[in-house]
Amino acid sequence: MTDAAAASSPRAQLLDCADFTDAAHRVLPGDVWDFIAGGAGRERTLAANEAAFGSVRLRPRGLAAVGEPDTTVRVFGTRWGAPLGVAPLAYHELAHSDGEAGTAKAAAELGLPLIVSTFAGQPLERIRAAAGEAAPPWLQLYCFRDQEVTEGLARRAAAAGYQALVVTADTPYMGRRLRDLRNHFRIPPHIRPVNLPSAARQASSGSAATGPDSPAAHSRSAFRADQDWTVVDRLRRISGLPVVVKGVMTGQDAHAAISAGAEGVIVSNHGGRQLDGAPAALDALPEVVTAVGGCVPVFLDGGVRSGADAFTALALGANAVFVGRPALYALAAGGASGVRQLLSIMSGELTDTMVFTGHRTVPSIDATAVEMPR
Ligand SMILES: Cc1cc2nc3c(=O)[nH]c(=O)nc-3n(C[C@H](O)[C@H](O)[C@H](O)COP(=O)(O)O)c2cc1C
Numbered sequence: 001m002t003d004a005a006a007a008s009s010p011r012a013q014l015l016d017c018a019d020f021t022d023a024a025h026r027v028l029p030g031d032v033w034d035f036i037a038g039g040a041g042r043e044r045t046l047a048a049n050e051a052a053f054g055s056v057r058l059r060p061r062g063l064a065a066v067g068e069p070d071t072t073v074r075v076f077g078t079r080w081g082a083p084l085g086v087a088p089l090a091y092h093e094l095a096h097s098d099g100e101a102g103t104a105k106a107a108a109e110l111g112l113p114l115i116v117s118t119f120a121g122q123p124l125e126r127i128r129a130a131a132g133e134a135a136p137p138w139l140q141l142y143c144f145r146d147q148e149v150t151e152g153l154a155r156r157a158a159a160a161g162y163q164a165l166v167v168t169a170d171t172p173y174m175g176r177r178l179r180d181l182r183n184h185f186r187i188p189p190h191i192r193p194v195n196l197p198s199a200a201r202q203a204s205s206g207s208a209a210t211g212p213d214s215p216a217a218h219s220r221s222a223f224r225a226d227q228d229w230t231v232v233d234r235l236r237r238i239s240g241l242p243v244v245v246k247g248v249m250t251g252q253d254a255h256a257a258i259s260a261g262a263e264g265v266i267v268s269n270h271g272g273r274q275l276d277g278a279p280a281a282l283d284a285l286p287e288v289v290t291a292v293g294g295c296v297p298v299f300l301d302g303g304v305r306s307g308a309d310a311f312t313a314l315a316l317g318a319n320a321v322f323v324g325r326p327a328l329y330a331l332a333a334g335g336a337s338g339v340r341q342l343l344s345i346m347s348g349e350l351t352d353t354m355v356f357t358g359h360r361t362v363p364s365i366d367a368t369a370v371e372m373p374r
Helices: 003-008 017-027 030-037 044-054 099-109 124-131 147-160 178-183 198-204 215-222 230-239 251-259 281-292 307-315 325-357
Strands: 073-075 078-080 084-086 138-141 165-168 243-246 264-267 298-301 320-323
Touching: 017 030, 017 325, 030 178, 030 325, 044 281, 044 307, 084 099, 084 325, 099 124, 099 325, 124 147, 138 147, 147 230, 165 230, 178 215, 230 243, 251 264, 251 281, 264 281, 281 298, 281 307, 307 320, 307 325, 320 325
Parallel strands: 084 320, 138 165, 165 243, 243 264, 264 298, 298 320
Antiparallel strands: 073 078
């Protein structure tokens, strides 16, 4: 959206995540909006992710003498400006031509990392360069039937200076997303998963969601549905990078991930896009935190829409959180500078929440800061 368009819009000021969401809804074509906003099945899990944050209350503390809180955290030896990053999202160019490089640069200006999707529309090396050294990006990997595709991406990420790999464990193939089926959604032909070899990318661009070449159909033909936990150690050995498993929703899977060599887990239900009926990510967090027992960092994505939401997840044991859809909404609303503005707002909201709850540092945020629903 241009500045002029923003100024004449009903919510001219972009002050919180909802403002960016509204702005994106106004500028994005309907089918692209549905592709981003939608979830699987009846979208019960999608709705639960945001609702879960609304049911937790924060405990205010008075005269806590916090002063200026320190929002920084260390993850894999890198200092982040806040315990906040951008989750892997396919095809940022659907939202804005600045694409992944724009998002990476905007996040890095605040010392925050982007997890680059396997389905990025720009070369990994270009995105890596845009991020600079403040907060190197991580690369997300799906497990392809052709193992060499997955392993080739892992090697490229290591060579380009990515900081970690993220294996998405919840997607043996894509969930059934009814909005895309109803819209016969197509990824526009000019947007392509340029980091995949042509054989692996073939079916993923430009065809109807119901047709043989739809993103959903592509995932069925290209992804390896019988992948097991051995992929974690294999990717770690090939790349020399820490491997984080995304899509861990139970204590059982947390144990399996750590036994397999994972150096971090992301509690995530893929933003409600895979198993409809899965619990909210926030509701699954305590079980995973208990199972992990401090062995490795625990991250969370799904429904984080403010700095206060980030604070809530930290209080329940997360080391940091990632935002998904809001990053694309901010990109649609204002390109890279929209992303920078949104992340800066969320970071400011976290600062406010720390001050009002009496927390000077991120590690000091614990369960005493919240009241769970009875
Ligand atoms: C449009 C879109 C594309 C996504 N693409 C990927 C992807 O390529 N890889 C992946 O692991 N997760 C992907 N996800 C899931 C996100 O990483 C994340 O789990 C989810 O969006 C978090 O929920 P939130 O959107 O409520 O913040 C995608 C989500 C959306 C909305």
